[in-house]
Amino acid sequence: MSIEIVRxxxxxxxxxxxxxxxxxxxxxxxxxxxxxxxxxxxPVLQQVANVACxxxxxGYSFALPDMHWxxxxxxxxxxxxxxxxxxxxxxxxxxxxxxxxxxHVSRLHEDEVKPILPLLLDALFSTVPCGVGxxxxxxxxxxxxxxxxxGGARWAAKNGLGEAGDLxxxxxGGCLEGADPGMVxxxxxxxxxxQLGSLGSGNHFLELQRVDEVYDTSLARSFHLEPGRVAxxxxxxxxxxxxxVCDDYxxxxxxxxxxxxxxxxxxxxxxxxxxxxxGQSYLGAMQAAAxxxxxxxxxxxSKVREVFGRxxxxxxxxxxxxVSHNMALMERHAREGKDEWFCVHRKGATxxxxxxxxxxxxxxxxxxxxxIIPGSMGTSSYVLAAAKxxxxxxxxxxxGAGRTMSRSAALKAAGARTVRARLEEQGILVRAxxxxxxxxxxxxxxxxxxxxxxxVERAGLSRKVARLRPVAVIKG
Amino acid sequence: MTWKExxxxxxxxxxxxxxxxxxxxxxxxxxxxxxxxxxxxxxDDPGGEMQQILVASQENDLAGLFAAWMNELLFFLEVGxxxxxxxxxxxxxxxxxxxxxxxxxxxxKPGGRVKAATYGGLEFDAGPPxxxxxxxxx
Numbered sequence: 241m242s243i244e245i246v247r248x249x250x251x252x253x254x255x256x257x258x259x260x261x262x263x264x265x266x267x268x269x270x271x272x273x274x275x276x277x278x279x280x281x282x283p284v285l286q287q288v289a290n291v292a293c294x295x296x297x298x299g300y301s302f303a304l305p306d307m308h309w310x311x312x313x314x315x316x317x318x319x320x321x322x323x324x325x326x327x328x329x330x331x332x333x334x335x336x337x338x339x340x341x342x343x344h345v346s347r348l349h350e351d352e353v354k355p356i357l358p359l360l361l362d363a364l365f366s367t368v369p370c371g372v373g374x375x376x377x378x379x380x381x382x383x384x385x386x387x388x389x390x391g392g393a394r395w396a397a398k399n400g401l402g403e404a405g406d407l408x409x410x411x412x413g414g415c416l417e418g419a420d421p422g423m424v425x426x427x428x429x430x431x432x433x434x435q436l437g438s439l440g441s442g443n444h445f446l447e448l449q450r451v452d453e454v455y456d457t458s459l460a461r462s463f464h465l466e467p468g469r470v471a472x473x474x475x476x477x478x479x480x481x482x483x484x485v486c487d488d489y490x491x492x493x494x495x496x497x498x499x500x501x502x503x504x505x506x507x508x509x510x511x512x513x514x515x516x517x518x519g520q521s522y523l524g525a526m527q528a529a530a531x532x533x534x535x536x537x538x539x540x541x542s543k544v545r546e547v548f549g550r551x552x553x554x555x556x557x558x559x560x561x562x563v564s565h566n567m568a569l570m571e572r573h574a575r576e577g578k579d580e581w582f583c584v585h586r587k588g589a590t591x592x593x594x595x596x597x598x599x600x601x602x603x604x605x606x607x608x609x610x611x612i613i614p615g616s617m618g619t620s621s622y623v624l625a626a627a628k629x630x631x632x633x634x635x636x637x638x639x640g641a642g643r644t645m646s647r648s649a650a651l652k653a654a655g656a657r658t659v660r661a662r663l664e665e666q667g668i669l670v671r672a673x674x675x676x677x678x679x680x681x682x683x684x685x686x687x688x689x690x691x692x693x694x695x696v697e698r699a700g701l702s703r704k705v706a707r708l709r710p711v712a713v714i715k716g
Numbered sequence: 717m718t719w720k721e722x723x724x725x726x727x728x729x730x731x732x733x734x735x736x737x738x739x740x741x742x743x744x745x746x747x748x749x750x751x752x753x754x755x756x757x758x759x760d761d762p763g764g765e766m767q768q769i770l771v772a773s774q775e776n777d778l779a780g781l782f783a784a785w786m787n788e789l790l791f792f793l794e795v796g797x798x799x800x801x802x803x804x805x806x807x808x809x810x811x812x813x814x815x816x817x818x819x820x821x822x823x824x825k826p827g828g829r830v831k832a833a834t835y836g837g838l839e840f841d842a843g844p845p846x847x848x849x850x851x852x853x854x
Contacts, residue, residue, distance in 0.1 A: 310726050311836020311851050335832045335853050372753075373794070373827030430795050441829055442854055480794050483831045483853070487787055490835055494780070507780075508836035646723045647854070674829070 243285040245269070245276070251699045255289055255301075262293040262505065268300035270633075270699050274691055275305045278644055287314040290505045294319070295513075296326025298575065298582060302633050304589055305695040306642030306687060310334070312508025315588035315643075318636045321514065323570060323581030327502065328519045329511035330493065330526070332585030334566040335486040337526055338533035339477030341612045342410075342541060342562035343623065345463070346548070348470045348555050350450040350711065356551055361448070361669050361712045363547045368446060368540055370439035370716045371673020377437030377539055385429055388436065389421035392531030393562070396538035401437075402545070402559075408601040410534060410562040411591065418570075419531050420524025424481070425488050428525075432481025432532055437539035441674055444476040444716035446544070447614075449621060449708040456705050459625050462607050463560055465706040472548075472557060473621060473708070474540050475614050476716070477566070478533035485529045489522045514570075514583045523568065530567060537562055560623070561610040563590050565639040573634055584634045592626035592637040592702050611702050613693060616641045616686035617715065618663050621708045622693050629700020637701040638693070641686035650685035669712040719747040728830065728852040729837070733845045737778070737807035740846040741785055741814055745802055748786045751852060752828030753793060761801035762821035769800065773812035779840035781812045782848050786833035796826040829854050 244259040248268075253276060255267030267288040271279065279285065284307050291313055292301035298320050307316035312331030321327050353360065369375055380388060388395050393414030397404050407414040439446060449471045454460040465471075478485075493510040496518045497503070504510055512518040545557050568585045575582075584591075593600050595608040604610065611624040619641070630637055645653070663670050696702050719732040732747050734740040749755045771788050773781035789800055802818040832853040839849040 308726055309724065311834040311853070315726055331836070335834070372829050373825040375826070427791060431791065442831075480827070480831070484791070487832055491780075491784070494835075506836060507838060508834060510835070643726055647728060648721055649723070 243289055245280065245285070251695050255285065257292070260289040263289055265292050265297050265300055267292055267303065269303045269307065270305050270695055270701070272691070272695050275687065275695060278687060279307060282309050284309045284314045287312070288317065290509060291317060291319050293505055294321065294327055294329065294509060294511060295502060296322040298322055298326070299634070302636070304636070304638040305692045306588065306638045306640055308642045308644070310587065312506050313585070313587045316638065317587045318585065318589045318633055320573070320582040320584045320634045323514055323583055326514055326583055327511035328514045328522055328568055328583050329509055329585065330486045330489045330522060331508040331510065332587055333486065333526060333568045334587045335483045336477040336566055337482035337485060338530035338564040339566045340533060340537065340562065340564035341473060341475045341614050342537050343560045343612045344472040344541060344544065344557040345465060345560050346470050346555055346557050348552060349468045350470055353470050357669060357712055360547070360551055361671055361714070363550065364446060364544060365671040365714050367543050367547050368439060368714065369437065370441070370714055372441045374438040374440060374673065376435045377543065379434050380436055381433065385433055386421045388535045389424060389528035389531055390419055391415055393534040393538040396535040396542070401539045401542040406538065406559045408603060409559045411564060414534050414538065416527035416530050418524060419527035421528045423521045423525035424485055424528050428481050428484035428488060431484050432479060435479040435481070436532070436536055437543065438479065439476045439540065439716045440479050441716040445617070446540070446714040447473045447710050448712040449473055449710050451706050452620065452709040453707045454705070456703060459607055459705045463610055463623060463705060464558060465623060470711070471708060472544055473612065473614060474537055474544070476536060476540065478529045479536065481532050482529040485525045489525065493518060526568060530564060533564070534562065561612060563612055565590055571634070573631070582634065586636055588639050589636050590639045592630040592635050594626045594628045594630055594635065597635070611637055613638060613689070614640050615689035616683045617713060618666060618668055618683050618710060619689055622689065623705045623708070624693065624696070624702040625705050627700055627703050630702060633701060637696050641689040641692055643685055644687055645685050653684055668710050670715065672715040674716070718743045722849065724851060728854050729849065730852065731847065731849050733847040735845050737809055737846055738805045740782065740848060741805045741807055741816070742802055744782050744786055744848065745789060745800065748789055748830065749799055752790070752830035753799070753823050755799050755823055757799060757801050761803060761819050764819045766803065766817050766819060769816045771814045776812045778809060778812055779838045779848065780835070781814055782840065783833045783835060783838055783850055785814055786850070790830060790833065793823060794827040799823045
């Protein structure tokens with residue numbers, strides 16, 4: 241079925257409410273002409289329309305410029321549901337609950353690191369587990385895993401993984417208080433038990449970068465980003481534990497949905513009302529999985545610091561910020577003059593709290609929340625700051641570049657060996673847990689990150705602070 | 717090949733077919749292990765004691781059953797149990813349940829690149845031949 245698109249302004253398009261049966265709100269795509277040409281024949285547009293059919297959805301079914309075909313909800317999708325009679329959907333969060341990214345910054349200049357870069361990279365590669373089936377730094381049993389699920393990055397900092405000062409630089413202070421480890425199945429816990437402190441595989445990575453260009457000098461200074469300085473970006477999530485939580489509740493909701501009188505156009509959209517027992521159970525389990533992911537990134541960050549400390553003992557890495565891309569959160573937003581609760585789903589989208597927002601840590605109140613945007617392998621990444629215009633999209637912005645082609649097409653377009661050679665020609669060192677993923681994750685498989693970031697800035701969702709270029713990458 | 721990869725932007729989408737429901741279950745297992753861990757279960761089984769796996773669909777339909785079956789195999793692979801070589805499979809189409817008897821073999825490492833058999837775009841056609849389209853999260 242072809243989906244009608246109406247351009248609203250140079251960076252916004254609408255999918256009118258009536259263009260697909262059952263839509264309760266319109267779709268709103270953040271896309272310029274280039275992005276739109278890349279997605280107009282992609283099933284992602286039907287997915288945006290499908291999400292608009294769900295009960296209690298408010299405003300729009302949003303898609304950010306890094307949108308692409310997912311399962312159920314689009315990747316790059318945002319949807320907010322009434323906190324009183326709306327729904328929560330595990331498919332609106334995704335399997336990798338709280339997949340996210342953090343950026344550590346340093347005062348080291350690239351020239352100081354370059355002479356020992358191969359040794360540094362090898363040390364990181366041997367210290368941080370990555371790749372398919374990678375096992376974590378600490379096997380967690382019984383009460384320890386329960387403590388991680390309850391405490392998140394706070395647990396990690398208390399147990400020698402990172403510093404207490406990191407916590408105000410992590411969303412929610414590193415811990416979602418509503419987590420309920422009792423709602424996480426034994427099977428999910430078994431999958432997660434050996435994985436804390438591991439990168440995993442696929443598009444997860446650890447990247448050494450240099451600050452390449454600064455767009456806002458004042459914000460960059462506040463974020464300790466100066467041209468030429470070295471930074472470390474870490475991208476990973478809740479590993480098998482999060483995946484199992486999603487699967488458990490998709491199956492549970494599929495059973496419960498009929499009794500709540502809910503039908504959905506795609507079974508991956510299965511949902512229950514937020515206030516139902518099932519909805520509350522999922523939110524408790526999801527928050528526990530998110531705590532696991534935040535602890536995971538904190539643990540990896542602490543190991544990266546240890547390795548850096550061996551080479552540069554006088555130059556500690558500082559955490560700039562840690563954000564999630566896959567979450568559903570109960571949040572208060574002002575709509576039509578009223579302050580109300582919403583269950584905001586972000587799937588491949590980042591929360592972006594503008595300056596002065598009451599939920600911001602005081603140190604970011606003046607700047608707005610840092611937003612870390614990883615590019616595809618070998619291309620730029622960005623640091624943005626949330627802007628006031630993000631309130632249109634329930635305080636959300638993009639999360640990355642977004643794919644444009646399938647993995648098999650990417651492998652055909654750029655074989656793994658070719659990708660490695662091309663990166664090394666650019667002076668980017670590579671270590672890969674699984675060499676096959678290099679081809680699948682080739683830059684040509686993704687949208688142009690510069691265009692994606694440009695669109696969110698022009699739309700007023702976030703402002704560019706600095707661009708970073710990769711120097712070395714460890715791929716999962 | 718009784719399964720093939722379909723185009724999907726974000727993940728791995730497969731079309732799997734066989735003459736019977738039991739044959740489809742076997743082909744799902746083969747497709748899963750080859751896609752996820754690069755392991756073929758077409759050859760001789762590893763021997764050892766016969767063990768049973770039971771799976772039921774929560775939605776009481778066959779599409780959900782086959783996704784659940786692949787997720788069951790995924791769980792065992794990820795927690796280090798290994799690769800399951802089915803010798804005998806029985807599918808109850810009415811009850812949407814599956815019983816498989818087989819033996820366990822080792823895998824090069826725990827886990828695979830597939831992290832879930834999703835329900836997005838899940839399609840089953842009784843045919844003949846029986847056909848399943850499933851998207852795997854990688």
